[in-house]
Amino acid sequence: MSEAPPLTEFRDEIRAWLEANAPASLRGTSPCGPFDGYWGGKKHPPVDPDVLRWRDLCLERGLTAPTWPKAYGGAGLDRDHAVVFYEELRAMGLPRPVVGFGFAMIGPTLLEFGNEAQKREHLPRICAGEIRWCQGYSEPNAGSDLANVQMRAVRDGDHFVVDGQKVWTSHADKSDWIFCLVRTDPTAKKQRGISFLLVDMDTPGVTPREIELISGSSPFCETFFEGVRVPLGNVVGEVNSGWTVAKALLGHERSMIGQSIGRAPGSGQRELVAKARHHLGAAEGPLPDPLLRDAIAHNGMDEEAFQLTLARLAQTREAGASPGSESSILKIAATEMKQRRYTLGMRIAGEEGLGWTDDGFDAQDVDFTRGWLRSRANTIEGGSSEIQLNIIAKRVLGLPDGK
Amino acid sequence: MSEAPPLTEFRDEIRAWLEANAPASLRGTSPCGPFDGYWGGKKHPPVDPDVLRWRDLCLERGLTAPTWPKAYGGAGLDRDHAVVFYEELRAMGLPRPVVGFGFAMIGPTLLEFGNEAQKREHLPRICAGEIRWCQGYSEPNAGSDLANVQMRAVRDGDHFVVDGQKVWTSHADKSDWIFCLVRTDPTAKKQRGISFLLVDMDTPGVTPREIELISGSSPFCETFFEGVRVPLGNVVGEVNSGWTVAKALLGHERSMIGQSIGRAPGSGQRELVAKARHHLGAAEGPLPDPLLRDAIAHNGMDEEAFQLTLARLAQTREAGASPGSESSILKIAATEMKQRRYTLGMRIAGEEGLGWTDDGFDAQDVDFTRGWLRSRANTIEGGSSEIQLNIIAKRVLGLPDGK
Amino acid sequence: MASEDSPLWMLLDEGQQMLASTAAQFLSKSAPVGRLRELPRAPGADGFSRALWAEMAELGWLGLQIPEAHGGLGLGFFDLAIVLEASGQTLMPEPFVSTLLLGAQALLLGGTDAQRARYLPGVADGSRLLALAYDERGMRGDLSRLRASATREADGFTLRGVKPHALDAHVADAIVVAARVEPGDAIGLFIVPRDAAGLAIEREQRMDLLNAATVRLDAVRVGEDAVVGPLETSEALLSAVLDRARIGLSAQMLGAMERAFEMTVAYLKERVQFGVPIGSFQALQHRAARLFIEIALARSSVLAAARAVDDRPAEVPRLAALAKAKCGEAFWQVAAEAIQMHGGIGMTAEHDIGFYFKRAQAAEVMFGDGATQRRRWAEACGY
């Protein structure tokens, strides 16, 4: 695969290889979304050996991170070839071999901003799913104002000493490393004086604590840093210029969220229709409640329009054009659509949707209710809808700043 | 009626008097809204003699402007008694004897800010419906920023010479006098340097011109002023302090608009139901289209909730409490409800609502369509919804100004 | 003096104003919303405070609307609505809806003298709790789909059926049960004491922290004296009871949305981002102002509906639908915006605002959701 073959040939080749090698137990199990698969890391709970075999098979060919350079464990493919690879995975219902913030966020960022030593240290381990990463951006008093970084990193010899707190660090308790923003110059203006730092979660003084959400337990943590010593070499980019790195990473995050929520085409509608059939007791044919039917169709149309838009923007990128600030559009559209879908599902469930446990309620309804509660965070996390609207208004539409 | 009797007695008295005197031809003809009746003025087209007889009957008892002092042609009643009078008119479907901007806007403003000479000159003629007034606030480049007054009034001896242009002067072509804001000090900051001026429309140099709206012809005019000489005595309040007067008048305007749109209880829903029955061909019983039925009910509920709120705030006033910034709430709720009602009516009419003339369409549908188009202005005129929302946010909720 | 056409009087008189402010003060101190976190949820726990219920009985609030002959104060439903609004502000899980609305209203409207004498004094003094079990799985509030049966016997009836989600049935001393009388087709209401043989009650865990239970009737025998309201009119009685529950629940929703809004406006003023309070952002200002309008409209609907119970019974079905639909929509909007405007902190279990969002959804679907209310409204309006 040193010089990638033409796309058609490549597709045939991949297909044949998958037919021959992909573990049978994994076929048809996954929508192949960017977050559906093996998250890896040292703290990962025991996993089906086929998952690891699948990871190894792909790793050998660089296909856990197909667009990354071979030197760092990737396959050195261009975007078009990578898309073909994922299309074939999807066609067979296979999960991506390795997923997570390492692959989706810090990896691309290191490729752009990391130095050679950092790339060599981290990228191969991400490709192999050895190390799981989490993100340390938000702080308790920052909210949408991400540049309001208070966590201090003070230089002490060849180390920084880090003190402070991060919140909304997803899966921090299951991660091995965290990339975070720290304030290295408290006298500089907001966006300046921030550095982008990689921290080993095993360093003494790092303590993650789970945050309970209104939906119950959650993947989010608060992570406390007390006198954590981090080598100077772990700064990505220049000291005090971390904001540039941070912003580039945010773009990756938004588009991941948008895409991950998209799900399999039509699956949201199918779920709602099934729910309505169950709760209305209508096994087939037109749903007997015309108002619910209309609302489900409305939602189904929104879902299809969103998925078509996702596809259109992907095609635009494939065609080599820059799709601009698309990630803000997708983030808002995806998260609000998801919230509307859950809201409608709750309307369908009616009183059956009020359970917190399955005492007196169906477990399936209870899960849905918790998903509904969780969905309210989607328009807040990863840059709130308000922030995205600001971005569209200013960067895309060119509307002027307030006085 | 020099000392008003207790309310119950007063109601009996009014009822008896109406039974005995109100022209039979006018009974049951009017919702008695603040703009349903005789607008008066020298340019009024010929009118049913009973309308004038009704005006004269009321005028004699001061009841064309019941709360105004007797000295100026009113009846000197308090608010409670006036409400009883209007309730009795409404119960009999009688129009108010005289309506218009004179009665609703400039009259109350003169009572508060006018000097004795101005009151004596204008108020009796408003009571009698002799003079019709219009409002000259907006200017071509001002929009919602009413204080951005460009029309100049330059002193010349005992006159001001006025040059400039007003827009949205409703019925200027049918009015005898106009009250307007003029800039008397161009060097002062925006709200300062404005004066509140009364201008006889017959003065040479005043030219109204009708504005055509998207709904067709309209009551609105542009009014041009070229070297118009106005006596100094026509300034209301102090020269350069007209903004205070202007703001007080705006409160009257908003609450008039809110109330006038309210209409008779349930009438909006009745109209929609009739429209649906006509277009769906369903003479009685539940409407056969459950989606339209739901939408009509939604609208009907909004209408009832609005009318109850109108009544509740009126009761609060009657009880002597100050209802605060209610006028902004009512203005938004009323105008947006009206727009939603028209939008729904257009959905009900479907393609039958696309006519501009009755060639191929029903005249009733055409009227509705024009009303629908006209309704889009309701959230713009009289202080746009955006301005009202600002008022609520800042004055009622106490949210802080932007930086 | 006011004609039937004049608007319902929506203001509180002086005594009612005092009642409102006393109740609001007392309850925000004695029943802060945060206690929802601590009220034990384990099976066997009541999920509310019996001590607080007794205190409110002392204050006369539980018997406000119960006739003096039965130990109450003999005031109107409007007065009760005032206390309900206050109880809604802190989302109290005490058995207001079950006991004071569903149970007591059934007896007030359709109970025999003996039934009223037996139960109402205990309601007023806080010693007795009531519940209503009418809805069933898949029924979605449509009475024509009710399947529980009341088989006529020589000396009474045998009740069979399963009624999930009956509010506070886990603590009720007696449960009013709706069942279809056999032979025949009418729906009857029967008051069943807690200790009746064949009655099983299983506590449920609700996400909004109201308390409910599944009621199983396995051949429960009741006498003729258990029938509430003549059988011929029981279905109408049930509808009237549910209308009152809708209005009472709407009053609670009103209180809740007002408090959630208050918390949100306070947060908008205090939370600083990008160097300014977030309440200075115009987009948030306009959204907050719109919520304020919706609350004002909901408030009028609730007050008019509550007054109609006392003054204009004929208008109750229409106004109950109005109040419930308006409050459902407004409360949900307020609560969803409250979460969004609070940002991440509002999503955490340690912040109170999430309780309002959960309750908003629960209240919206209880006793018929918005679409159901609009259908009832359209029926009442003849289309």
Next chain:
Amino acid sequence: MASEDSPLWMLLDEGQQMLASTAAQFLSKSAPVGRLRELPRAPGADGFSRALWAEMAELGWLGLQIPEAHGGLGLGFFDLAIVLEASGQTLMPEPFVSTLLLGAQALLLGGTDAQRARYLPGVADGSRLLALAYDERGMRGDLSRLRASATREADGFTLRGVKPHALDAHVADAIVVAARVEPGDAIGLFIVPRDAAGLAIEREQRMDLLNAATVRLDAVRVGEDAVVGPLETSEALLSAVLDRARIGLSAQMLGAMERAFEMTVAYLKERVQFGVPIGSFQALQHRAARLFIEIALARSSVLAAARAVDDRPAEVPRLAALAKAKCGEAFWQVAAEAIQMHGGIGMTAEHDIGFYFKRAQAAEVMFGDGATQRRRWAEACGY
């Protein structure tokens, strides 16, 4: 290479991009929206420019999708949609929908060779205009309520009925008429020349300045050769034609909403109030940003639906419903916000933005409103 499961290709190739930009440039110069004010509305006037129609024929646009054998370019429906989008930008009242969609698609999908040979070359060269008369008063698009009749005679059919609101029927050289065949129950399509005896056409005046007429059929005789599509499949043919009209109209709506939005954003930047451009107010910024998102979603729907006509006929009914519903909603929102954001000036007849608002409403109700499309979508999705 792409499997049936892979997304429809929504991008324009190089030639199509050139077509799009040429069309947009040409039409915004030759057909500015302001001419809607001047195109005479008096009875007898056409209400569009025949000269411009001829020019577009010269450019090949009218025959884009017509087979080369009939004088066209033989390209796809997707190409036609590109020109339609451009025509929508300035709300052109020229007979695109009637001639290129309703009329020509009926012949392309169901016409006999003779019919195609007779009419299509004239469509392509601009010399012939077509129309479709199918809807009736009170029918609301529901074909089961169609009442016009086609009585079978020895040598053909006699048509009777009244068809209001038929687009461009006042200038059509031939009109395709839908009528119920008697005896029997099937709906048939018949192409009727303008000069047929018994055919009366009365011009209507529409608020959105599209042109339409009432078509009266007073015992119009047509031969067997007037039947379009075998009678057994005419109803399916009519549905297929209407789906293409929905998609084509959606393309016009897309162009229109994009232009209206562009005008509004420009106005937000240029209009100064309170000393700043009104586009600096965050509340307006957020509303504008939301419109931008809606337009992006509508755009994808239109492109996919147009591509499906060429590539995936089975998906056309579902995607036609999607495109029409999404565009209806988005165009209406954009146009209503455009008026509100323009303020008073936008309400005046002398400003162009009002035309967009009127067209938004008209387009929303043509060929079935949003609720109708959602019903069709649900049917296509099996619920």
